[in-house]
Structures are given as structure tokens and as C-alpha cells.
Amino acid sequence: MKHVIAMDLGGTKILAAVVNEKGKIVKQIKAHTQLEGGWPVLKNQIVEICRELMNSGKKITAIGFGSAGPLHAKSGVLLDPTNFGWKKKKINFVKDLSKVLKLPIVFDNDAVAAVLGERWLKHSPANTICITLGTGLGLGVLIDDHVLRGRGGLHSEGGHLILRPQDHDAHCECGAPGCAEGFLSGVNFVKWVSKRTGRKFKDAKELSELAKGGDIEVSRYFAEYAELMAQYLCSLVVLYYPTEIVFSGSFAQAADLFLPQTKKIMAESLARQQASHKIIPKIRVSRLNNTNGLMGAAYMAFQYKTYHS
Numbered sequence: 001m002k003h004v005i006a007m008d009l010g011g012t013k014i015l016a017a018v019v020n021e022k023g024k025i026v027k028q029i030k031a032h033t034q035l036e037g038g039w040p041v042l043k044n045q046i047v048e049i050c051r052e053l054m055n056s057g058k059k060i061t062a063i064g065f066g067s068a069g070p071l072h073a074k075s076g077v078l079l080d081p082t083n084f085g086w087k088k089k090k091i092n093f094v095k096d097l098s099k100v101l102k103l104p105i106v107f108d109n110d111a112v113a114a115v116l117g118e119r120w121l122k123h124s125p126a127n128t129i130c131i132t133l134g135t136g137l138g139l140g141v142l143i144d145d146h147v148l149r150g151r152g153g154l155h156s157e158g159g160h161l162i163l164r165p166q167d168h169d170a171h172c173e174c175g176a177p178g179c180a181e182g183f184l185s186g187v188n189f190v191k192w193v194s195k196r197t198g199r200k201f202k203d204a205k206e207l208s209e210l211a212k213g214g215d216i217e218v219s220r221y222f223a224e225y226a227e228l229m230a231q232y233l234c235s236l237v238v239l240y241y242p243t244e245i246v247f248s249g250s251f252a253q254a255a256d257l258f259l260p261q262t263k264k265i266m267a268e269s270l271a272r273q274q275a276s277h278k279i280i281p282k283i284r285v286s287r288l289n290n291t292n293g294l295m296g297a298a299y300m301a302f303q304y305k306t307y308h309s
């Protein structure tokens with residue numbers, strides 16, 4: 001059986017593994033993303049992790065990376081990643097790593113990897129959108145089995161669509177006040193609620209627990225989150241008409257605090273169109289236990305000869 005190395009590279013965490021053709025993890029490594037020191041330090045960390053995985057006793061045919069963006073997948077270039085906090089604007093990710101690792105490398109956005117992972121292992125339909133909620137908000141759009149991209153193959157950064165222009169309480173590293181990621185990523189939601197309430201919260205997990213425990217103030221912000229998420233998803237639905245929307249990432253675990261309300265608002269907003277052409281998609285949380293990005297990266301690696309053709 002063939003084996004590849006897959007890596008999900010996020011703004012906070014790295015998940016890497018040796019994966020076989022059936023999507024089974026043979027060996028896995030989790031690490032905190034080393035961003036201080038810039039690309040040279042992160043590059044060394046990635047190389048070390050890959051080398052450790054290469055010693056798993058399995059013959060590795062290729063390496064697949066699903067990475068936080070912005071990026072250009074085909075040319076293997078990382079472009080000033082929103083949540084990395086680096087000064088260098090352009091990183092030759094694939095070129096630099098290929099020199100050291102000497103294996104074919106396939107590289108794409110982490111939310112694209114997530115949608116491919118769902119398609120591969122959970123038989124998601126050919127029209128599926130994946131939304132990753134963690135440090136950032138990633139968007140991967142698969143339409144008629146094609147990954148949608150922007151001009152010249154740039155990954156479309158749909159996490160930065162503007163929801164409330166000039167809402168300066170919602171901070172996103174992209175620099176645009178009021179963008180979707182500024183409200184809806186787990187990390188930014190905590191910052192937004194802290195700013196609005198003047199209270200200090202440790203992380204999104206604490207916020208979820210407070211809401212579940214009946215904290216009225218925090219629950220009100222989850223209700224607002226549900227509205228903003230509905231607004232965001234309605235825009236995606238009328239743009240792309242997906243049959244399924246899948247949430248993953250650490251903050252997707254809080255979906256029961258917003259998704260029922262989000263679905264209710266969407267049903268009301270899209271009622272007229274729904275009556276004529278059934279546009280409301282199935283919306284669910286990934287059942288791949290936050291490994292859909294990793295699995296998609298493995299899928300990409302298995303397709304390395306044709307992935308960018």
C-alpha cells in the first residue's frame with residue numbers, strides 16, 4: 001500500500017501524519033506552530049517533523065501541505081499569511097522545502113484541503129463548501145468537483161468578505177474592519193466579545209462553557225454570532241449553491257451554540273428562493289474529528305502527478 005506525508009499547517013497548530021491510501025493514519029505528530037523567528041525557523045520545524053515521519057518504516061511517495069493563506073497553490077508560494085505575523089511578504093514555500101526534503105510536494109490552502117478530505121473520506125457531494133473555524137476563518141469551495149480559485153489560480157480568501165464595514169471592534173489581521181474572520185473565527189470572536197463586554201476571556205472554549213452554563217451576556221453574543229454566520233452563509237449560498245456546508249476547526253465544536261439559530265435565520269432569508277429551487281444546503285459539522293485538512297493534504301499528495309494539471 002502507498003503512503004504519503006500530510007501536514008495541516010495552521011496559525012496555531014501543526015498536525016502532520018503518515019497516511020495510507022485508505023486514509024488511515026500510520027504515525028502522527030502534533031506541534032505548536034513556531035512563528036517567532038519567521039520562515040527560517042518554521043521551515044526547520046517542518047523539515048524536522050517530515051524527517052521524523054519519514055522514519056516510520058513506510059516508503060513515502062509525496063508530501064501534501066494544507067496551509068493557512070493567502071497563497072498561490074500551483075506556484076507553491078505563501079503570500080504574507082494573515083495570522084503568521086511576519087514581515088516577509090512572499091515565501092517560496094514549496095521550492096525551499098523541496099530542496100531539503102527531496103520528495104514531490106503538493107501545496108494548497110488548508111480549507112481547500114478540508115473540502116477535499118471530506119469529499120475523499122466522507123463522500124461529501126461534488127458541490128461542498130468547507131469552513132474552517134480556528135485562528136482564522138478558512139473557506140474551501142468545491143463546485144462540480146472543481147476547486148474554485150481567483151485570478152491566475154490565487155486561492156480566494158472568502159474569509160475576508162466584509163460583513164459590517166467599519167466595525168472596529170471586530171479585528172482581523174487582514175486589516176479590513178468588519179470582515180467575516182474578524183467576527184467569526186474562534187480567536188477573533190473572543191477578542192470581539194472581550195472588547196464589547198470589557199470582560200477578559202481566556203479562549204473560545206471558556207466562552208462556550210460560559211454560554212452553556214447560562215451566562216446571559218455571553219449567550220447574547222452567541223446569538224449575534226449566529227446572525228452574522230447566517231448572513232455569511234446566505235451570501236455563499238446565493239453565490240455558489242452548494243449542496244453541503246461542512247464546519248471544521250476547533251471552534252466548530254461550539255456549533256450547537258449557534259448553528260440551530262443560524263439555520264433558522266437562513267430558512268427565513270432564503271424562503272422565496274427555496275420554494276422555487278431548493279437552495280438551502282445541508283449544514284453539518286465534520287465527522288473527521290478535525291483531521292479533514294490533514295486528510296485532504298494526504299489526498300493531494302496521492303494525486304501529486306495530476307493535482308495542478
Ligand SMILES: [Zn+2]
Nearest residue numbers: 160172174179
Ligand atoms: Zn479579514
